Amino acid sequence: MLSKILLLSFILLAIFLRFYDLNWDQNYSLHPDEENIANAARRIQFFSQLNPKFFAYGGIYIYLEKGVSDILSTTLGPDFKPNGIFSYIVIGRFFSALFSSLSAIVIFLLAKELYNKKVALITLFLYTLNTASIQAAHFAVTESLLILLLITIVLISIKLYKNPIIFNYILAGLVYGLSLATKTSALLFITPVVAVHLLFLIKQPKLFLTLNIRLIIFFIASICVFMILSPYSVLDWPNFYKSMQFESSVVTGAKKVTYTLQFAYSLPYIFQIKNLFWQMGPIVILSMIGFIKLLFDCRHQRDFKLLLFLSFPLIYFLVIGPWYAKFIRYQLPLIPFLVVSASILLYQIQNRFFKIGLILSLVSFIVTLLWSFSFLNIYTREDSRISASNWIYQNIPKGNSIMIEYHDSTLPLKIEPFKPDVYNLISIDSFNSNDSNYYAEKLTSADYIVLSSRRIYKTIENLSQKYPLANQYYVPNKYYRLLFTNQLGYQKVSEFNSYPSLLGFIINDDSSEETFQVFDHPNIQVFKNLQQLGKNDYAELLKNPMY
Template sequence: MNTMIEKSDPAAPTKSRKTRPWLTALLLLYILAAGAFLRFNGRDWDEDQHLHPDERFLTMVSSSIAPVERLGEYFDTENSPLNPANRGYTFFVYGTLPLFLTRYAGEWTGMTGYGDIHLVGRALSASVDFLIILLVFLTAKRLYDRRVGMLAAAFYAVLVLPIQQSHFYTVDTFTSFFMMLAFYFAVQIAVGNPPGNDEQQTADDSRRSTPPISLYLLFGLALGMAVASKINAVPIAVILPLATGLYWLKLSPDEQDAQWPRLFGYLALAALVSFLAFRLFQPYAFEGPGFFGIKPNAAWVDSIKAQRAQAGGDVDFPPALQWARRPVTFSWQNLTIWGMGLPLGILAWAGFALMAWQIFKNNWRRHILLWGWTGAYFAWQSLQWNPTMRYQLPIYPLLAIIAAWGVFWLYGRGRGVFGLMCGDHIRLELGQQRAQQGGGAQHVG
C-alpha cells in the first residue's frame, strides 16, 4: 500500500529517534522565548519618526478610521467610518483585516493617535510572526518528526527578514501567518495519521475515515483571512484540493469511489467559508450596504487594477522604475543572502535540491506538497516585475522546514555511511586476526 512514510529516507522518523516530550517542550519554550525577544525588542526603533513609507500610510489610515456603532453600519460601504475611502483615502489596496485588528486593539489600549497606533500595529505584527514559529514546529512535526520540527522552529526564529518585518506595521506578517495556518490544515488533511504511527498507517485502507470536516472549514477561514490581509494570498487556495488528492491516492479503489462525493462536498464548503471570511474581513470590496450586498465594489476593483499596473511596470510609475534591469535571479539572491542569511540560505536550497532528488526517486508523497508549493510560489514571485524581497515572506517558514529536513537527511545518511565504513573496518580487522591466529596454530602444529 502507499504510505506517507518512506523508510529508505534517512530523515524518516523511527522509534529510536523519538525525543522525550519534556525535552521537546523545554527546547520549544526556549526557541519561542528567543523568537519573542528578537521580535518584540526595540518596537519603537524609529523613535516616532515614521520612517517606513507603507507603515506611515497605514498609520495615517488607522488613526483616521473609527469603530462602527452597529453591525449594519459595518457593511455599509458608502457610510462606514471603518472604510478608508470615507476618510479621504480612496486609493487603499491593502487588506482591511490587519487595519481593523490594529484599530480595535488601539481602542482597547487607548492608543489610537498618529503618534502611537503604529506601535500597536507593530506589536500585532510581531505577535502573528511569533505564532508562525509555533506553526513551523507543528507543521514539520506532522510531516516528519519532532527533531525536524524543533530545528525548523529554531531556524525560523532567527531568520533575518521575518524579524525585520515583525518590527513594521504592515500587512505582510499577517498574510504570512494566515497562509501558513492554511498550509498547516492542508498538511493535516494530506498526511492523515501522524508520522511514525506505523500501526495505523499500515492498517487496511478500507477502514480509513474521511478527514474531519473541521480541517476544511478551518482552511477556508484561514484562506479568507489571508486574502483579507493581502489579495496576493489567493493562490494558497490550490493547496486544499492538492492535499485532498494526496489523501485520496492513499485509499483503496473502493474507498476512492465511496469517499470522493464527500470530499468534493468538503471542498465546496471550504470555498464557501473562505468567501464568507473574505466578505466579513474585507467588507468594502463589495458594494453593500448589507451583508448580502455582494456585488463587487467598482472603486475597489479599479484601485486593485491600478496597483497591479503600477507594480507590473505597465504605467510610468517612478517607484517601479528601479526594477527595469533586475535579473531574474534578483529575488533568489536577496532571499538567500539577506533574507535568510547565507548559512541558512545555503541549507534551505540544499534541502530543496535533496527533496527534489527524493521526489525523483519516487519518495514523493511526504514532500510534494511542501516542495511543490514552495517552488511554485517562489517562481511566481521571482518572475514578477517587482520582485521585492518581502513578497517572498510566505515561503520563509517552508524554507526553514526544508532546511531542517535537509540537515537530518544528511545527518542520517552520513551516520549510515560512517557506520558502514566502521563495520567494514571492524570486519577487516577481525578477519586479519583470525588469519593470524590460524597461521600461528598451523605454525605451532
C-alpha cells in the same frame, strides 16, 4: 526533558528578537506602508464609517489597529496619546511581532508533522533567528500575519490529507478567507488545499461528488470570512477593483512608477535568489540544496505529505519570478519552506555522516546566530535619519538652502524644537529631468545636498547602464557621478549609516533590494557647497555631449 527546555528557550528567543524595540524610529513613521495603513485606520469610526478607502491591503489589519487604539483610548482615557508610544503604527508593530512569534510555533508543529521532533527543533531555531522574519516583525504591515496564515493552511492541508472530514475543510476555508482579508495577494495560499483535493479525487474517484461538495463548503467559508473582515472590498467594489488594477499593473511592469524603476531589466528568478541571501544569510545555500533534495525525495518516495508541503513554494516562486516588481517582501512566503528544507537536510546528513553532520550543523547554527544578531543591532542604534536630522540642525545654519530629492524621504525630520522650515528646501527630481540647465540652477542655489538613501542614485546608476535608457538618464547619472567624486564643488561633510554589524564586523548590504535597507537603515550623505560654481560652470560640467 532537554527537548522541552530547548523548545521553550527557542520560543522565548523568538519573542525577544521580534519584540525588541518596536519603537525603533521613535514614532517618526519612517516606513511609508506603515503610514498608509495607519492613515486608513484613522479614517475608521466604529460603526458609522467603516470604509478604509485604501485597498492595497485588506481590511483586517486596518480594523485591528483602529479597534485596539479605541480600546486603549477607552481604557487609559487622557493618558492615551494616539500620536505617542501607543500610536497606530506601534500597535501594528506589536501585532506584527506577535504574529511572527506565533509563526515560529506553527512552523515547529509543521516540521514535526512533516518529519519528526528533532527536525522541528532545528526548524524552530533557524526560523527564530531568521533575519527577514525579524525585520518584518518590526514593521506594522501584513507580512507577518500572512506568513502565520500560510503555514497554518499548509499544516491544515496535511491534516486534511490524513483526515478529509468537513471540519478540516471548513477550518482551511476560514484561514484562507482570513488570508484574503489580510491581503489579496494571498490568493495563491489556496495551492496546498487544491493539491490535497486533487490527490483525493485521484485516489478516490468514487467520492467525486462528496469531495467537491466539501470543496464548495471550503469556498463558502472563505468567502464569508473575507466579506466579514474586509467588507468594503465588495461594498466599494469600483474603488477596490481600481486599486487592484493599479497594483497589478505596477507588479507586472505595465505601469512604471518611480519606486519600481530599480527593477528595470532585472533578471527573473536570479534577482530573487540573490536577495534570499540577505533574508536568510549563508544558510540559504543549504536551504536550496535541501529544497531540491526534497523534490527528488518526493518523487522517489511518493511522499504525498511532502508533495503538499512543496506545492506552494514551487507554484509561488514560478509565479512571482517573472514579475517586473521584485520587492524583497514578496519572497517572505518562501522563507518557512526553505528553513524546513535546510533543517531536514542537516538532520539527514547528521544521520548518515554523524561527525560531518554535527560540524555542519554547529557551523550553520553559529553563522545564522551571528547573522541574525548583526541585523538586530540595527534596532539597538538610533535610526540614521534621526541622527542625520540632529546633525543638520546642529551644523547647518538657519536660512541655508538644502537640496533634497523629490522621490525620497525629506530630511531633516521635525525634531522638537526644530522644524525643517528653518531651511530653504530645494527639491530635485532626478527621474524626470535630463536637462543640464535644470541641475545647474539647483546646484547654484544650494548650500548643501542631502541624499537620504541610496534609492535614487543607485537606481539612476542602474538605469544609465541599460540600453536604451542610457541617454535618457545620462545627465542625472553624470550629476551623481561628479558629486561623489568631488567635481561639482561639493564635498561630503558627513555620512550616517546603520549597517548590520557585530563585534566590529560590518555587513554592507548596499547590493540588496533597496527596500531591505531603506526602510529601517538607510545610508545618508550630506555634501557642502565649498566652491560656489556658477550656473554656466555646472551646465558645462553636466551637459550631454550628444546634444
